[in-house]
Amino acid sequence: MAMSNRYPLEGLHAVVTGGGSGIGAAVAQALIADGARVTLMGRRLDRLQAQRDRMDVDGGPAVALQVCDVGDEASVRAAFAAAADDSGPIDLLINNAGQVETAPFAKTSLETWQRLINVNLTGSFLCSREVLPGMTERRFGRIVNVASTAALKGYAYVAAYCAAKHGVLGMTRALALETARKGVTVNAVCPGYTETDIVAGAIDTIVAKTGRSAEAARAELAAVNPQGRLIDPVEVAAAVVWLARRDSGAITGQAIAVAGGEVM
Numbered sequence: 001m002a003m004s005n006r007y008p009l010e011g012l013h014a015v016v017t018g019g020g021s022g023i024g025a026a027v028a029q030a031l032i033a034d035g036a037r038v039t040l041m042g043r044r045l046d047r048l049q050a051q052r053d054r055m056d057v058d059g060g061p062a063v064a065l066q067v068c069d070v071g072d073e074a075s076v077r078a079a080f081a082a083a084a085d086d087s088g089p090i091d092l093l094i095n096n097a098g099q100v101e102t103a104p105f106a107k108t109s110l111e112t113w114q115r116l117i118n119v120n121l122t123g124s125f126l127c128s129r130e131v132l133p134g135m136t137e138r139r140f141g142r143i144v145n146v147a148s149t150a151a152l153k154g155y156a157y158v159a160a161y162c163a164a165k166h167g168v169l170g171m172t173r174a175l176a177l178e179t180a181r182k183g184v185t186v187n188a189v190c191p192g193y194t195e196t197d198i199v200a201g202a203i204d205t206i207v208a209k210t211g212r213s214a215e216a217a218r219a220e221l222a223a224v225n226p227q228g229r230l231i232d233p234v235e236v237a238a239a240v241v242w243l244a245r246r247d248s249g250a251i252t253g254q255a256i257a258v259a260g261g262e263v264m
Contacts (some may be wrong), residue, residue, distance in 0.1 A: 006035075007034060007035025008026050008034050008245050008247070009031060009034040009035045009036035009092070009225075009241070009244065009245065009246075010034075010035035010036075011035070012035075012036045012037070012091040012092055012244075013036065013037045013039070013083075013084075013089060013090050013091050013092070013093070013221060014028075014036045014037065014039070014090075014091065014092035014093070014094065014244065015038075015039045015041060015066075015083055015090050015093050015094065015127075015131070016028045016031070016038060016039070016040055016041065016094040016096055017041045017042070017068065017094065017095055017097040017123070017127060018041070018042060018070075018097030018098060018146075018181055019040030019046035019048065019051065019094050019096065020040065020042040020051050021036075021047065021051065021122050021197055022045060022047050022194070022195075022197055022198070022233055023096055023146055023191065023194060023196060023217070023236050023237065024040070024042075024094070024097070024215060025040075025051050025055075025122040025233070026233035026236065026237040027053065027094050027096060027105075027146075027225065027236070027237040027240045027241070028040055028063070028232070029055055029056065029237070030237040030241045031241060031256075032056075032057055032063065032256075033096075034064065034241055034245075037062070037064075037087050037088070038063050038064070039063075039064040039065070039066055039083040039087055039090075040052065040063060040064070040065050040066070041065075041066045041067070041070075041083070041097070041229070042067070042068065042078055043067065043068070043069050043098070045065065045067050048065040048067070049065065053180060054161035054208060054251075055175045061090065064083065064086050064087050066079040066080075066082055066083050066086075067079065067198045068125075069099045070082075070095075070119065070122075070123030070124075070126060070127055071115075071118040071119050071122055071123050071126070073126055074258075076102040076126040076127055076130055076183065078101060079092070080124065080127070080130040080131065084134075088129075089134050089137075089138065089204040090131045090134065090242075091129060091135070091138075091140060091141060091142065092141070092142045092143075092144075092244045093127060093131045093141075093142070093143045093144070094144050094146065094147040094240055094244075095124040095127055095128065095140060095143070095144070095145045096169075097119065097123055097199075098119060098120050098146070098148075099115070099116060099119045099200050100116070100161045100173065100202075100207075100248045101116065101158075101160070101161070101199075102157045102158055102160055102202070102205055103157060104157055104216070104251050105159045107263075108160055108201075112158075112160060112214075113189065114158045116160040116161055116164050117160065117163065117167070117222070119164075120161065120164035120165060120168065121167040121168055121171070122164075124145050124168050124171065125171060128143055128171075128175065128186075128204070131143070132179070132184070133139070133174075134177075135182075135184045136179065136183070136184060137262070138183070139182060139183035140183045140184070141175050141183065141184040141185075142178075142184070142185055142243065142244045143175070143185070143186045143187070144186075144187055144188070144189060144240050144243050144244060144247075145168050145169075145171075145172050145186070145187070145188045145189070145208040146188075146189050146191070146236070147165045147168045147169055147172070147188040147189065147190045147255065148161075148165045148190055148192075148238070148257060149190050149191065149192045149257060149262055149263050150165040151160045151165035151166050151167070151168055151169040151188060151190050151256060151261050152190055152257060152263045153258065153263055154193070156183065163246040168188060168253055169188050169190075170187050172187065172188045172253065172255070173253045174191060176252040177199050177202065177252030177253065179252075180252060181195055181255075185243070185248065185249060185251060185252035186252055186255075187243045187251060187252060187253065187254045187255075187256065188254070188256070188264070189236060189239045189240050189243070189255075189256050189257065189258060190254045190255050190257045190259065191231050191236045191257075191258045192224065192230075192231050192257070192258065192259030192260060192262045192263075193221045193222070193225065193230050193231065194230060194231040194233055194236060195222060195230050195232055196233060196234070199221065199230065201254045202217075202221065203217045203218055203221065206220065206221075209242060220232075224260060224262055225260035225261070225262050226260055226261040226262060227260035227261065228260075231259065231260065233256055234258070235258055236258050239256050239258050243256070245249075
């Protein structure tokens, strides 16, 4: 279907993992606004249903839901097959599902390490592997991995998360080269501290461990951004949707920092 100026993603089917809140929900809303059909994926159906109820579809395409544990191969295969059956071939994949835990390196258990690698890195691998054959066969596809500034620099006390997100960026660059002549682009968006449940959890951890107020903890995180603020999920979504457009075909293998100048 031809691209229209008003709905540049019209006719395309997008899957957004971790779509029940935060960045994933904002990305899904932005994709819908640009005309895409969207399937929200997440581990909890109730959260997905609640998010769908909050969305403004304005008479546009319906929002489909699929329960999926991105770190489980069988779950991923079943969810993506069902999504394609329900809403058509998958043209756009937004790998957004993620998890973080804080601990000093020496006190990070192997179980925590493996779980964070599994959710943040292996999940992106499994989901990308499911959509790639169809994308290359149709000679069109967009994969956008929501990484983090933790893919571009280190942060203390989140070694497993940083390792996983650095891995996501390495995978992004390798896959971009594999698909460069196949009509598929693969990019990463790297948000700084963003108004999400993950940052809310980080604030709670700072309060619990230091005794500082929530306001002081929030200000500490905001100060990392040269603009002195947290990022809005809508700002991350805008970058994701730009990379998903048909006319962004020359952009691949990139890491776009949405962080107010924290990483240059």
